[in-house]
Amino acid sequence: MGNADWLSGERPGEEAWQGVDLRMDVPHSARVYDYLIGGKTNFAPDRAAAHASVQAWPALPTSMRTTRTFMERVVRHLAGKHGVRQFLDIGSGIPTSPNLHEIAQAVAPESRVVYVDNDPIVLTHARALMSSTPEGRTAYLDADLRDVDSILDSPRLREVLDLSQPVALSLIAIVHFLLDADDPQGLARRLMDRLAPGSFLALTVFTGDTDPVGVGGVGREYNARGIPLQIRDRAETLAFFDGYELLDPGVTLVHHWNPDPDAAPIRDQDIAMYGGVAVKR
Numbered sequence: 001m002g003n004a005d006w007l008s009g010e011r012p013g014e015e016a017w018q019g020v021d022l023r024m025d026v027p028h029s030a031r032v033y034d035y036l037i038g039g040k041t042n043f044a045p046d047r048a049a050a051h052a053s054v055q056a057w058p059a060l061p062t063s064m065r066t067t068r069t070f071m072e073r074v075v076r077h078l079a080g081k082h083g084v085r086q087f088l089d090i091g092s093g094i095p096t097s098p099n100l101h102e103i104a105q106a107v108a109p110e111s112r113v114v115y116v117d118n119d120p121i122v123l124t125h126a127r128a129l130m131s132s133t134p135e136g137r138t139a140y141l142d143a144d145l146r147d148v149d150s151i152l153d154s155p156r157l158r159e160v161l162d163l164s165q166p167v168a169l170s171l172i173a174i175v176h177f178l179l180d181a182d183d184p185q186g187l188a189r190r191l192m193d194r195l196a197p198g199s200f201l202a203l204t205v206f207t208g209d210t211d212p213v214g215v216g217g218v219g220r221e222y223n224a225r226g227i228p229l230q231i232r233d234r235a236e237t238l239a240f241f242d243g244y245e246l247l248d249p250g251v252t253l254v255h256h257w258n259p260d261p262d263a264a265p266i267r268d269q270d271i272a273m274y275g276g277v278a279v280k281r
Helices: 029-036 044-056 060-081 100-107 120-129 148-152 155-160 184-193 212-224 234-239
Strands: 086-090 112-117 137-142 168-171 200-206 273-279
Touching (some): 044 060, 044 212, 060 100, 060 200, 100 112, 112 120, 112 155, 120 137, 137 155, 148 184, 168 184, 184 200
Parallel strands (some): 086 112, 168 200
């Protein structure tokens, strides 16, 4: 499996679910997302939440898939054009190929990636699925975005990433699950403050700017099912990048960020995610 770092000496499969409370009776954001992009790691409550959200806003699957391809373009761009060889992906979600390390290592096999999430089912699949090229390295860390020190001070992270060198911090499709009381902009800044100059912040924000009624309906469905979700506008998105130098084309709807030349056209009103990438000087 290459230089993958596991949390124990064994590679668990389905049997690892035994004794782990996966809360299959309630929906989980990672599993709802998995279902909406065509994955198979989801349960009936997740599918019910997904269907209700799509009924509120039919473009939701398109927006989610487009956010996923935004991540792919960002990683290729940072690895190929900016020489980034270290990535910290917080809120990684259930592994879906191509995973971030597969994209980065296709450009530069020596790339190193640390994934962070705090969902037991993500943990189980990360241990079983995430591998690395022989030249590179990957690791998975079971931690919460709101506990910055536990992430950056983790011995496992320090074994894989050299924080004295630039790191690309990926916060894709995660900060909308943090309410204002969690101070998501402050959390992003605390993470970046610990990273070396030349590090990058890649981030997306769930927005209702393109379709306030439809996207608002998604927010109500998620919150009604116990999944806190906060919708933000462009000004709130820009606040995440204060003090950093945005790469062209700045903060845009994700399908407008350096699109592939042969990409099929997508209507703005079918996208509910702003994205941007910035460098810390």
